[in-house]
Amino acid sequence: MDNPGDEAVEAPPQVDETASGRKHADTGTLGKAIAVLDIVASADQPMRFTDILAVSNQPRGTLHRQLSNLVEEGLLSLGRDHSYSVGIRLLKFAARAWAGNQFRAIAEPHLRNLHDLTGETVHLGVLRGNEVIYLDKVESRQAVRMYSQIGNASPVYCTGVGKAGLSALPDPELKAVVASIKFHRFTDSTLATPEELIREIGEIRASGNAYDREEHEPGIRCVAAPIYSEDRGFVGGLSVTGPAYRISPELLESWAVLVRNAAGAIMEDMGARLGPRT
Amino acid sequence: MDNPGDEAVEAPPQVDETASGRKHADTGTLGKAIAVLDIVASADQPMRFTDILAVSNQPRGTLHRQLSNLVEEGLLSLGRDHSYSVGIRLLKFAARAWAGNQFRAIAEPHLRNLHDLTGETVHLGVLRGNEVIYLDKVESRQAVRMYSQIGNASPVYCTGVGKAGLSALPDPELKAVVASIKFHRFTDSTLATPEELIREIGEIRASGNAYDREEHEPGIRCVAAPIYSEDRGFVGGLSVTGPAYRISPELLESWAVLVRNAAGAIMEDMGARLGPRT
């Protein structure tokens, strides 16, 4: 026991939190294994056993078996130099996740349309905990590498899609997500306190549009609008993004209605194709 | 019991095999959960509880908990209509797997070069069990959807990359993989017996090139060459693919040396960038 003189105490809150701020409830052995996978996936270079040992709080023997199992299953790959990296079996799974995602499929023509209207890059993403995960993008120079953005996880509080998504959450959930954020000031404009963020969410709810005014990357601006489906239980958004030198705040403002319309059209389509239930 | 009059029989060989033909050794609880994930990922439409119950051989209660855990972890997503599909958390993992894949990064310029030389679609893939998983592709009309092929899993025995990869395996492994294949005759030209396949592997070893002569899809041909790294412990290949009406067998033949050269150049680059060990 950790508290020898304190037996009457309740079990401590046990707020196991992953990198993305999600509390992982008791998903047992699987959860622990996936947490290890997440550690490796979140690093931006291959990790060696000891590196992982330091950040996972698992005993050596346990961690070793978890890693072995993950490797055996193809979720991790173990290099000749004993470094672990994410395994290609995940590519297969992800290919299915992407191809089978109805939301993405329904949204696609609308993304293209919005791109045609604005000439700038269009993103589609969904909220997951306090991260936004990009599901699709349409941009002029298709030469840009595949996967360049799709699957990427970015913070909610400093991206257009993220803030748009937040604005669609009911207050209790919003509060919970905001509480889980660890703010980091990426640029001078980054909203870096819960209060600023909450205030901005209010404005977004009033206007129907979220903006990223160089809050994540200097020189990058965007307008976004929320997309959500009570019925299918998800919240996301779409955005038009471009370089500040080319896109004045006024121009951005003028696209706001286009983005809202696109979001509306997508929700309508979803209602039509998935709606007639209940 | 299934065999009431036959008690003395040994426990059956227990060849637990996944859809991809990999025997899953004892990866314990994780392995079972991932097997369930694989079932859902391999279906081409969302599955309901009972559907999964029928193909997984798990008892109801167990399966239910496994599914719940997978959903909780974001590896599966549970629709309002009780249908399970692959979760978007996998996109995040896959994005890392792809971006962090050194093999792919090293190969990329060579794929482009080969595309410039031939004007046709170039694929890069690796062997995984008896499937080939595509890691990258370069094609003319970049408008084709991302993820369209990347991450896709195809059979080894009727694809250029697959047969090229097989040709690079040592005989014992080759034998094991061939034994695990369940042949399916996709077209009239498909090699549908182990003997035919083994004979063809011999020819590939002699010539250094594998061909797909409309063996997987009618009207599609390709030339491929193996790429492997003893040091990094993987086997794959690259190929040039195109429609039969545009690509005569002679033209294909004339590209063979280009493909071999590209494969050679990639292996050389890998040796230079990863080699100096041991």
Next chain:
DNA sequence: AAATTGAGTTCCAAATAATGGAACATCAAT
């Protein structure tokens, strides 16, 4: 309206697998 079916969910004692401390192995550098 009541009964029936089918689908999904919950429960808990028994069976099984995960845990984690410590010993062992391997390799590079002194």
Next chain:
DNA sequence: ATTGATGTTCCATTATTTGGAACTCAATTT
């Protein structure tokens, strides 16, 4: 050769998974 750092294996203890059965809920039939 010796040391130190890193990775791997072992196994009694402990915690989790298992799986059969009972339960809930909604849709359909009688």
